[in-house]
Amino acid sequence: xxxxSGADMVVQALVDLGVxxxxxxxxxxxxxxxxxxxxxxxxxHVLVRHEQxxxxxxxxYSRSTGKPGVVLVTSGPGATxxxxxxxxxxxxxxxxxxxxxxxxxxxxxxxxxxxxxxxGITRHCTKHNYLxxxxxxxxxxxxxxxxxxxxxxxxxxxxxxxxxxxVATGKxxxxxxxxxxxxxxxxxxxxxAIAAAIDMIAAAERPIFYTGGGVINAGPDASAALRQxxxxxxxxxxxxxxxxxAFPSDDPKWLGMLGMHGTYESNMAMNRADLIIAVGARFDxxxxxxxxxxxxxxxKIHIDIDRSSINKIVPVDLAIVGDAGRALDALTxxxxxxxxxxxxxxxxxxxxxGWRATRCxxxxxxxxxxxxxxxxxxxxxxxDATRGRDPIITTEVGQHQMWxxxxxxFSAPNRWLTSGGLGTMGYGFPAAVGAQIAHPGRLVICIAxxxxxxxxIQEMGTVSQYRLPVKxxxxxxxxxxxxxxxxxxxxxxxYSNSYSDSLPDFVKLAAAYGWTGLRIDTLGELEAxxxxxxxxxxxxxxxxxxxxxxxxxxxxxSGAAHTDMIxxxxxxxxxxxxxxxxxx
Amino acid sequence: MKIKTEAGERxxxxxxxxxxxxxxxxxxGLFSARGYNIESLTVADxxxxxxxxxxxxxxxxxxxxxxxxxxxxDRLVPVHQVTDLTDHGAHVEREIALVKVAxxxxxxxxxxxxxxxFRAKVVDTTLTSFIFEITGTSDKVDRFIALMRECGxxxxxxxxxxxxxxxxxxx
Ligand SMILES: Cc1ncc(C[n+]2csc(CCOP(=O)(O)OP(=O)(O)O)c2C)c(N)n1
Ligand SMILES: [Mg+2]
Numbered sequence: 013x014x015x016x017s018g019a020d021m022v023v024q025a026l027v028d029l030g031v032x033x034x035x036x037x038x039x040x041x042x043x044x045x046x047x048x049x050x051x052x053x054x055x056x057h058v059l060v061r062h063e064q065x066x067x068x069x070x071x072x073y074s075r076s077t078g079k080p081g082v083v084l085v086t087s088g089p090g091a092t093x094x095x096x097x098x099x100x101x102x103x104x105x106x107x108x109x110x111x112x113x114x115x116x117x118x119x120x121x122x123x124x125x126x127x128x129x130x131x132g133i134t135r136h137c138t139k140h141n142y143l144x145x146x147x148x149x150x151x152x153x154x155x156x157x158x159x160x161x162x163x164x165x166x167x168x169x170x171x172x173x174x175x176x177x178x179v180a181t182g183k184x185x186x187x188x189x190x191x192x193x194x195x196x197x198x199x200x201x202x203x204x205a206i207a208a209a210i211d212m213i214a215a216a217e218r219p220i221f222y223t224g225g226g227v228i229n230a231g232p233d234a235s236a237a238l239r240q241x242x243x244x245x246x247x248x249x250x251x252x253x254x255x256x257x258a259f260p261s262d263d264p265k266w267l268g269m270l271g272m273h274g275t276y277e278s279n280m281a282m283n284r285a286d287l288i289i290a291v292g293a294r295f296d297x298x299x300x301x302x303x304x305x306x307x308x309x310x311x312k313i314h315i316d317i318d319r320s321s322i323n324k325i326v327p328v329d330l331a332i333v334g335d336a337g338r339a340l341d342a343l344t345x346x347x348x349x350x351x352x353x354x355x356x357x358x359x360x361x362x363x364x365x366g367w368r369a370t371r372c373x374x375x376x377x378x379x380x381x382x383x384x385x386x387x388x389x390x391x392x393x394x395x396d397a398t399r400g401r402d403p404i405i406t407t408e409v410g411q412h413q414m415w416x417x418x419x420x421x422f423s424a425p426n427r428w429l430t431s432g433g434l435g436t437m438g439y440g441f442p443a444a445v446g447a448q449i450a451h452p453g454r455l456v457i458c459i460a461x462x463x464x465x466x467x468x469i470q471e472m473g474t475v476s477q478y479r480l481p482v483k484x485x486x487x488x489x490x491x492x493x494x495x496x497x498x499x500x501x502x503x504x505x506x507y508s509n510s511y512s513d514s515l516p517d518f519v520k521l522a523a524a525y526g527w528t529g530l531r532i533d534t535l536g537e538l539e540a541x542x543x544x545x546x547x548x549x550x551x552x553x554x555x556x557x558x559x560x561x562x563x564x565x566x567x568x569x570s571g572a573a574h575t576d577m578i579x580x581x582x583x584x585x586x587x588x589x590x591x592x593x594x595x596x
Numbered sequence: 597m598k599i600k601t602e603a604g605e606r607x608x609x610x611x612x613x614x615x616x617x618x619x620x621x622x623x624x625g626l627f628s629a630r631g632y633n634i635e636s637l638t639v640a641d642x643x644x645x646x647x648x649x650x651x652x653x654x655x656x657x658x659x660x661x662x663x664x665x666x667x668x669x670d671r672l673v674p675v676h677q678v679t680d681l682t683d684h685g686a687h688v689e690r691e692i693a694l695v696k697v698a699x700x701x702x703x704x705x706x707x708x709x710x711x712x713x714f715r716a717k718v719v720d721t722t723l724t725s726f727i728f729e730i731t732g733t734s735d736k737v738d739r740f741i742a743l744m745r746e747c748g749x750x751x752x753x754x755x756x757x758x759x760x761x762x763x764x765x766x767x
Contacts, residue, residue, distance in 0.1 A: 131618060136625050140673040143617065160673055194614065194676045320667035323660065 013185050018147040018178040019044035022111065025154035026055055028186055031082050033058060033073060033449055035066040039086025041113025041126060044178035046084075058449055058478060061470040063090050065442035067097020068468070071106045072446030075429045076404055078231055080107035080161050081446065087113045088126030091172075092133065096436060098168045099137040103433025104254060105229055107166035109157055110134075116176035117145055130172045139167030144174070147182025155190045164197025165318040166229055197317060201334035206342045208330055209289070209313050213343075214352045216287035216311075218360045219247040222270065222299075225254030225432065226292015226316060226336045228425045234337030235259070235425045238291065241344045246354035248364060250278035252293050253417055254432040261421035267364065268373070271299040272568050273414040276372035279566075279574040281364055285310045292316060292336040295325040296433075305573030315339045372566045372579055373418055381536025387412060387487045387558040390538060391419040391459065394485060397542045403455040404447045406430065408440035408464030411493035411564045416459045418564075438467030441484060445471055448480045455483070455546065462488040462555075463512050472525040475551045483545050484553045486518060489560045497563045502588045518555040527551040604657035606635070607682040608689060608759045609666065610767060611651040614674035615641055622672060623651060632665050633657060636691075636734070636756035648676070652758050654734075679767050681759050689759040693737045698725040699748030707747040714740045725750075 016024065022045050026034070035058045038046045049057050060066040063085045070081025081101075085094050091112040101108045115124040131143045140160050142153050150173070157169040213219055221242060227234050235258040242249055242265055249259045250270040259266055268275035270282055279301075282288065288310045293299070300306040303325065312328040314321075315336055322331045332339050377386040391412075405420055406429040407413040413430060422428050429447060431439035444458040458465075465486060475482050495510040522529025528548045532541035532555070545552045566577045571592035613619050620639060627634050635654040642650045655665060662680065669678045681687040695716070697707045700723075707726060711718065716730035730740050734757055741752055761767065 132621070135618065135622055136629050141618075165671075192673065195673045318671060320664065320671050322667070324664055324667075327660070 036084030063093035069446030072443030224293025237340035
């Protein structure tokens with residue numbers, strides 16, 4: 013127990029908690045902490061260009077390493093700028109600590125300069141938050157906050173620290189046992205439930221694993237456990253957008269992503285299954301489609317660390333509360349103990365192969381060198397060119413995100429960083445910055461839309477400053493393509509404000525920031541262009557011009573059932589009833 | 597297009613929480629953010645060291661929603677325990693109201709007579725008014741207030757429901 017300033021305590025706690033990187037932006041209310049960080053020997057501070065980017069960079073850092081991301085911002089506008097990323101982390105269950113400066117305690121509530129009610133504003137977009145009024149409590153709160161952010165279902169925790177609390181001295185205590193006095197998420201699955209699950213799996217004729225981001229959050233061991241259980245049971249696997257990478261995409265048991273832009277085979281298999289084993293997935297509306305038609309004939313097992321996710325949307329037959337990895341391990345052990353052999357699922361697989369035969373991800377394209385590049389082709393080419401390099405892929409939000417999810421294959425977790433729950437345009441580029449900071453030697457590529465990229469494009473400066481070799485690959489269709497697609501589907505192609513007008517010249521922009529800028533216009537240039545991007549050291553922006561009006565299929569229109577997929581563009585009518593229009 | 601709502605049943609929840617700043621905002625915010633009903637909410641510090649508060653919430657919703665409300669409350673970091681007293685077995689519910697009635701003559705006499713029937717206490721009086729204190733279930737308090745409307749009711753303050761399970765065991 014040592015006497016030190018609040019600011020020193022913050023930094024000491026970060027050191028004690030093993031933090032090596034902080035993403036932030038200074039301001040009046042955090043100057044004491046910035047001073048304590050000055051020339052710090054072990055903590056690297058990454059200066060972003062906008063606080064929202066600090067939060068997404070921290071998410072990228074976290075998602076690619078499994079460690080919590082740390083953010084440091086000032087009071088008022090610094091804190092409010094961070095809110096989008098905090099909410100993003102809440103919805104995607106990313107462990108994150110956000111340290112915000114606050115006006116001194118004697119000025120709180122007086123509308124002081126750069127005062128905002130940070131704990132009030134972030135109360136419902138954090139897992140937990142604190143306003144620290146007493147420097148003696150600061151050390152314990154820092155440790156507790158890390159515990160809360162990383163235990164149970166992970167999420168963002170805000171610690172709001174008034175400036176006088178940073179300056180005043182207090183006693184820094186590392187709690188003997190770092191935990192929260194009452195928050196004890198259930199990690200170990202119930203043994204009876206595991207046994208019941210095994211009986212259900214062993215008896216199923218048409219089982220399917222439906223996995224989500226929880227498997228990624230549970231760490232690489234959980235992905236390994238999933239692979240083992242799948243190989244023991246012989247059942248097919250589908251996953252949510254957030255779960256990609258937990259199961260290898262080149263495995264024959266992989267059906268592809270499910271849901272609104274998922275594959276025909278995974279959605280049909282979910283619909284016709286007699287048993288769904290949901291692992292760390294939460295039956296999101298993008299996944300279920302029309303609820304009363306969702307997998308009508310199946311029993312459902314739901315494994316989740318968050319009890320409130322169970323029965324929230326879809327009632328299940330068997331709930332297993334606990335860590336996804338532990339539950340998968342327990343299932344594997346129980347399967348082996350009981351001496352189960354995989355059932356003959358031949359009939360089930362024959363039906364699945366029938367659905368696969370629709371080749372739902374195929375797309376029409378011209379093959380000559382001067383042809384327009386289909387965006388799907390660009391993603392496939394990027395995947396082919398980077399195979400064996402184990403790249404980390406981030407995306408922005410829109411059609412390009414879905415095409416990346418459909419056509420880029422992943423064989424390991426923590427390589428796919430995307431904003432799933434909140435769907436935040438502006439996530440992908442800063443997330444790539446965070447991932448690259450954590451993995452300096454790796455190939456990190458942001459697959460971007462030209463509209464989304466502009467939401468945090470100022471981070472080009474951050475990349476230049478830290479000499480990060482981030483690659484941005486823009487699928488430039490000159491449209492907010494996803495919005496245009498919905499307008500075609502629902503509003504008879506009245507393209508209200510969805511055209512990306514007045515785009516910058518991305519190649520010149522690259523030059524302005526000291527990056528390399530490349531442009532790809534035709535199919536004939538695609539492979540060489542991608543290779544040039546990979547071979548060019550340092551940051552590269554690729555303005556890859558793609559077919560402007562391509563749409564993303566397959567698609568389950570909002571309010572439709574899994575069995576009502578639109579497979580081809582000509583299935584579109586351009587109108588929709590009000591019930592469907594009212595869905596997001 | 598019409599927006600549909602589902603009918604629900606009334607449940608009384610007892611929630612034990614850390615007695616920290618902002619906890620009430622956290623709980624009520626959860627209800628408003630997720631569109632749950634609050635019919636009444638009471639809160640007070642209940643432990644010797646002032647570390648814990650007990651919140652009694654009366655809410656209503658279909659069974660699946662009640663189940664979600666409990667799960668959502670339970671996952672909040674400062675929440676220690678959530679009990680659905682309605683499902684838990686028999687429990688006692690009480691509410692206190694202070695009811696001010698003004699008037700003279702027959703109405704005044706009638707008010708006093710009814711207060712007696714309801715076992716309401718007179719806690720303040722002037723020549724032209726009474727304040728009654730009534731304790732009971734919300735139903736009883738409702739009925740008393742309805743009668744007082746006929747007898748010169750001018751003001752009401754109610755505490756909302758507190759509730760506790762019957763028998764020797766604690767939650
Ligand atoms: C911050 C934010 N604002 C608005 C939206 C709604 N939105 C979803 S996709 C999209 C268009 C994205 O355009 P672009 O980045 O060019 O991607 P494309 O769909 O063309 O691939 C919009 C506006 C959003 N997801 N996030
Ligand atoms: Mg676009």
